[in-house]
Amino acid sequence: MAIKNKKLNLKDKYQYLTRDMAWEPTYQKKEDIYPDERFEGIKITDWSQWEDPFRLTMDAYWKYQAEKEKKLYAIFDAFAQNNGHQNISDARYVNSLKLFLSGVSPLEYAAFQGYARVGRQFSGAGARVACQMQAIDELRHSQTQQHAMSHYNKHFNGLHDAAHQHDRIWFLSVPKSFFDDARSAGPFEFLTAISFSFEYVLTNLLFVPFMSGAAYNGDMATVTFGFSAQSDEARHMTLGLEVIKFILEQHEDNVPIIQRWIDKWFWRGFRLLSLVGMMMDYMLPNKVMSWAEAWEVYYEQNGGALFKDLERYGIRPPKYQDVANAAKNHVSHQAWSTFYQYSQATNFHTWMPEEEEMAWLSEKYPETFDKYYRARFEHWDKEHKEGRRFYNNTLPQLCQVCQIPVIFTEKDDPTVFSHRQIKHEGERYHFCSDGCCDIFKNEPEKYIQAWLPVHQIYQGNCGGADVATVVEKYYHINPGVDNMEYHGSPDHQRWLDIKGLKPLKSNSEKKSAA
Amino acid sequence: MSVNAISEYHAEPKDRVENFNGMQLLYVYWPKHLMFCAPFALLVAPDMTFGAFVDELLKPAVAGHPDSEKADFLNAQWLLNDEAFTPDPAATLIDNGIDHKSMLTVTTPGLEGIQGSAS
Numbered sequence: 035m036a037i038k039n040k041k042l043n044l045k046d047k048y049q050y051l052t053r054d055m056a057w058e059p060t061y062q063k064k065e066d067i068y069p070d071e072r073f074e075g076i077k078i079t080d081w082s083q084w085e086d087p088f089r090l091t092m093d094a095y096w097k098y099q100a101e102k103e104k105k106l107y108a109i110f111d112a113f114a115q116n117n118g119h120q121n122i123s124d125a126r127y128v129n130s131l132k133l134f135l136s137g138v139s140p141l142e143y144a145a146f147q148g149y150a151r152v153g154r155q156f157s158g159a160g161a162r163v164a165c166q167m168q169a170i171d172e173l174r175h176s177q178t179q180q181h182a183m184s185h186y187n188k189h190f191n192g193l194h195d196a197a198h199q200h201d202r203i204w205f206l207s208v209p210k211s212f213f214d215d216a217r218s219a220g221p222f223e224f225l226t227a228i229s230f231s232f233e234y235v236l237t238n239l240l241f242v243p244f245m246s247g248a249a250y251n252g253d254m255a256t257v258t259f260g261f262s263a264q265s266d267e268a269r270h271m272t273l274g275l276e277v278i279k280f281i282l283e284q285h286e287d288n289v290p291i292i293q294r295w296i297d298k299w300f301w302r303g304f305r306l307l308s309l310v311g312m313m314m315d316y317m318l319p320n321k322v323m324s325w326a327e328a329w330e331v332y333y334e335q336n337g338g339a340l341f342k343d344l345e346r347y348g349i350r351p352p353k354y355q356d357v358a359n360a361a362k363n364h365v366s367h368q369a370w371s372t373f374y375q376y377s378q379a380t381n382f383h384t385w386m387p388e389e390e391e392m393a394w395l396s397e398k399y400p401e402t403f404d405k406y407y408r409a410r411f412e413h414w415d416k417e418h419k420e421g422r423r424f425y426n427n428t429l430p431q432l433c434q435v436c437q438i439p440v441i442f443t444e445k446d447d448p449t450v451f452s453h454r455q456i457k458h459e460g461e462r463y464h465f466c467s468d469g470c471c472d473i474f475k476n477e478p479e480k481y482i483q484a485w486l487p488v489h490q491i492y493q494g495n496c497g498g499a500d501v502a503t504v505v506e507k508y509y510h511i512n513p514g515v516d517n518m519e520y521h522g523s524p525d526h527q528r529w530l531d532i533k534g535l536k537p538l539k540s541n542s543e544k545k546s547a548a
Numbered sequence: 549m550s551v552n553a554i555s556e557y558h559a560e561p562k563d564r565v566e567n568f569n570g571m572q573l574l575y576v577y578w579p580k581h582l583m584f585c586a587p588f589a590l591l592v593a594p595d596m597t598f599g600a601f602v603d604e605l606l607k608p609a610v611a612g613h614p615d616s617e618k619a620d621f622l623n624a625q626w627l628l629n630d631e632a633f634t635p636d637p638a639a640t641l642i643d644n645g646i647d648h649k650s651m652l653t654v655t656t657p658g659l660e661g662i663q664g665s666a667s
Contacts, residue, residue, distance in 0.1 A: 073554045220552070372585040410583050410667035413614070428609045430586035431575045431651075439586035449580060449666035453587065455629065455651060461561050462629075462649035464575065477551045482561040489563045492573065492591045 048089040053082075056159035068157040074220035077285035081158030084280055087272040095167055098265075099174065106178060106262045113255040114185045123251040124319040125529035126520055128190045131256065132382035133313055134244055135183050135193055137209045140200040142176035144213035145169075145228060152221035164273050168229075171266040175259075182259040190525050192381045192516035199381055202496070203509050204487035205309075205373070207437045211484065212306050216299075218480075223295050225277045231299035233267070234274030235340065238332040239307050241267060243314045243322060250320040275340075282347040289348045294476065300352035301469035304361075305436040311366035312373065315395065316387065324398035329362040354469045360445045363402040367395075368441045371410065375426040378513075379505050383520035386415040406448050423519050429488045429501070434463045434481050435470035442466050458482065565648040572648040574641070576606060579655050580666045581613055587651065598644050599637035606654075615659040627653040 042050065059067055071078070090098075112118075122128070146169050153165030180196075187193040200206050216227040245260030247253075281288050311325035323331075341351040352358075370384070377384040387395060392411065395403045414424050430439035431453075444452045454465040458478050465471040474481045490496050497508035505511045515524055530536065551557045565572050572594050577587035588609050592601060602621050610616040626633045628644075629651055635644050646652070661667045 070554060074552055220554075368585065371583075375583075375585055406665060406667070409661075409663040409665040413583070413662045413667070424583075424612055426584060426612070428584075428588040428590065431577075431589045432586075441585045443582075449582065451577065451579075451582070451587065453577065453651070459561075461564065462647075462651075464649070464651065479551045479557055479559040483559045484562060486563065488589050489573065492571070492589075493563075493567050494569065 044089055048086065048091055051091040051093065052086070052163045053159050056162075064157055068155060070155045070221055071157055074222050075291055076222040076281060076288050078158070078281075079284055081156075081160070083283065084158050084160035085276055086160050086164065087276055088269055090167065090269070092163070092167075095170075099170075102262050102265075103174075103178075106258060107181070109258045110181055110185070110255055113258075118254050119186055119189050120532050121252045121254075125190065125525050126317065126319050126383070126385065127247075127251040127253065128186055128525065129192075129382040129384075129520070130244070130247060130313045130317040131183050131186055131253070132192045132196075133309065133317070134256075135179065136196040136199045136203070136206055136381055137309060138240070138244070139176050139179040139183075140197060140206075141209050141213050142172045142179065144210075144217060146172035146176065148213070148217045148224055148228060151217070152224050155221040161277075168270055168273065171263075171270070175263050175266070178259050178262065179256075182255040185255060189528065191512065191523075192383075192525075195510045196381075198510055202487075203381060203511075204376075204379060205438075207485065207487050208309065209306060211437050212302055215302065215480070222281065222291075225274075226281075226292060226295040227299040227302075229270065229274040230278045231296060231303050232274075233270040234278075235300065235337055236303045236307060236333070237267060237271060238336070239328055240310055242332065243310050243325075243328060246322040247314065247318045250322050251318060278344070279347070282344075282349065286348075293349055296349065297353040298473050298476070301354055301358075301467075301473065302436060304358045305438060305466070305470070308365045308369045308438065311362075312369035315366040315398075316370040316391075321394060325366040326362040326398060329359070334359060353472070354467070357445045357467070357469065361442065363399055364406070364443060364448055367399070367403065367407040368443070371407070372430070372439055372441050374414065375424060376430070377518050378425050379501060379509070379511070380517050381509070381511050382516070383518065383523050383525060385520040386411055386418065402448065418519070418521075425518075429491065431464055432486045432488050433466035433470050434484055434486070435473050436466060437484065437486060438466055440464065440466045563649070568648075572641075574601075574646060575649070575651040576609070577651065577653045578610060578619075579653065580659065580661045581610070581615060583613055583662060583667045584610070592641060594642040594648075595640045597638060597640055598635045598646075601641060602637070614662060615656070618659060619656045621654055621656070625655040625657065627655075 065072070119128075149165045149169035149172060153162050153169055156162050156165070183193060200210055216224050219227065241260065241263075245257055248256035248260060278292065281292060314322065314325045314328065337351075341349065373380055374384045374386070392408065396408065417424050430441075432439055440451055440453050442452050444450045452467045454468060454471040456463055456465075456471065456475070458474075461482070463474060463482070465474065487496070491501070491504055496504045498504050502513065505517065506513055511517050520526055563573070568591070570593070571591045574590045574592045575587045576590060578584065590605050590609070592605065596604075599622070606621060607616070610619065622635075622637055626635055628646060630653070633645075633652075
């Protein structure tokens with residue numbers, strides 16, 4: 035047969051190379067091949083309704099990604115050869131990279147594992163291909179982030195063992211347990227958690243702060259990674275919305291299940307983003323915008339429009355959204371207070387804001403900063419200048435679900451912790467909020483097994499009986515070098531050397547309590 | 549509700565008292581002193597007296613706070629697991645009804661944190 039047009043159009047090509055790669059099994063029952071597709075109660079009546087927003091085929095995918103990779107690594111090389119780390123705003127900025135490398139890059143890897151698994155579980159070919167591409171994207175992101183930041187490891191401390199630390203350091207159990215929760219759920223909950231709640235609803239609150247933060251602070255390597263990942267992220271976001279609409283359109287019985295997952299994963303995502311909030315408000319020497327402003331734009335406005343759009347499916351905005359919206363004026367201050375006082379056990383440095391940074395915080399948080407936080411920070415600053423840098427010498431109570439210390443306050447009274455407690459089968463459990471307590475009550479068996487770092491230390495499972503041993507031997511943090519106060523640290527000293535500056539008198543007098 | 553799983557799902561609590569080598573966990577919250585970012589999680593011997601707990605664990609834990617010297621914890625207002633509670637300083641923690649993973653809340657009237665900011 036003579037072929038008139040040798041080149042297939044995009045739609046046909048997609049059809050041949052994706053949907054037509056699947057087949058109806060005859061030797062085995064479909065339920066046996068895809069055994070995880072039904073137990074969550076989600077009903078899919080017609081997989082062919084799955085829309086593929088990008089109609090990307092694997093051959094085109096490899097081609098695009100290879101092009102992006104080439105450009106990206108050319109810039110990494112140039113960055114390293116030109117000693118790009120010397121052009122950043124201030125060495126305090128590098129601490130946000132330490133947080134990213136140990137807290138976020140391992141999540142990209144966890145996402146890769148998650149999509150690789152669920153991509154096997156769907157009987158619809160369109161969903162399988164979408165998950166396969168996203169799995170490869172996530173693996174690429176994990177890898178390129180590590181390459182983007184590896185240059186800093188040659189010049190600053192604390193970037194040497196992120197993967198090891200992700201599995202051990204107390205606060206890294208927050209991002210780790212978030213993904214473990216999603217990956218140990220069924221395939222549809224995983225997609226609702228990661229594709230929809232995280233990638234669609236909340237991802238701008240993770241990537242924009244970190245990547246704009248890199249741009250504002252002269253970090254060419256990381257900002258170039260950001261550009262290289264942008265088209266992938268756009269694809270992930272679109273998938274997130276398609277997933278949720280597809281499931282909701284398939285059967286009305288799916289609506290209450292999806293609603294419960296949206297409630298859960300919005301709350302878990304919101305809690306996780308506390309780390310990003312403090313990074314934006316406290317760890318970036320050149321500020322992009324405040325956390326409260328970011329929350330208003332990316333959640334209250336964009337999220338508001340999204341949930342208005344989903345109303346027609348019978349979906350309402352996430353439960354406790356009002357609590358999250360009110361908390362935008364508090365969480366970054368509460369989180370930074372926490373890391374400041376437990377900095378003997380963190381893989382990065384902390385510090386008190388400079389005077390002009392305090393003024394910026396007062397301006398951005400007119401209702402809350404001066405009233406609830408300024409006195410605390412000025413007290414700590416004074417203590418530090420007098421040689422008594424404050425460290426909390428106990429361990430904190432952790433939330434059984436999000437694993438963050440119980441640091442958050444009541445919506446209507448920011449002077450009171452929103453602690454909650456329940457008894458389940460004779461054991462007591464403690465939570466940071468109603469949101470986390472509800473998640474526990476829905477699936478208690480899942481969370482009674484939580485590996486809570488504080489409790490594990492007390493049980494003797496973390497290599498030593500005292501915090502100093504745990505930090506050094508189990509976390510692989512080099513005490514007094516990787517952790518504690520920034521001023522007077524080796525990183526600080528190196529930065530002054532790079533800039534040809536002598537330590538300021540007040541700084542040289544500041545002692546790190548090592 | 550319970551976990552919706554593909555097969556029978558059984559899990560053990562990770563933090564049973566047996567796992568703490570004879571000790572138990574005790575959480576302590578000092579309201580209006582949020583400079584301490586969260587309630588303390590302390591490892592305590594169940595047969596320690598309440599008085600010893602205040603002197604040997606609580607006081608060192610709060611020593612970094614400017615209000616700590618003014619705080620009279622034995623004559624303060626206590627809650628045990630959110631219920632009113634009058635501790636007996638001479639009795640052990642367990643005899644005071646303080647079991648594993650209990651939460652004590654101690655309010656010291658008149659002390660409102662750094663410059664009255666509840667910090």
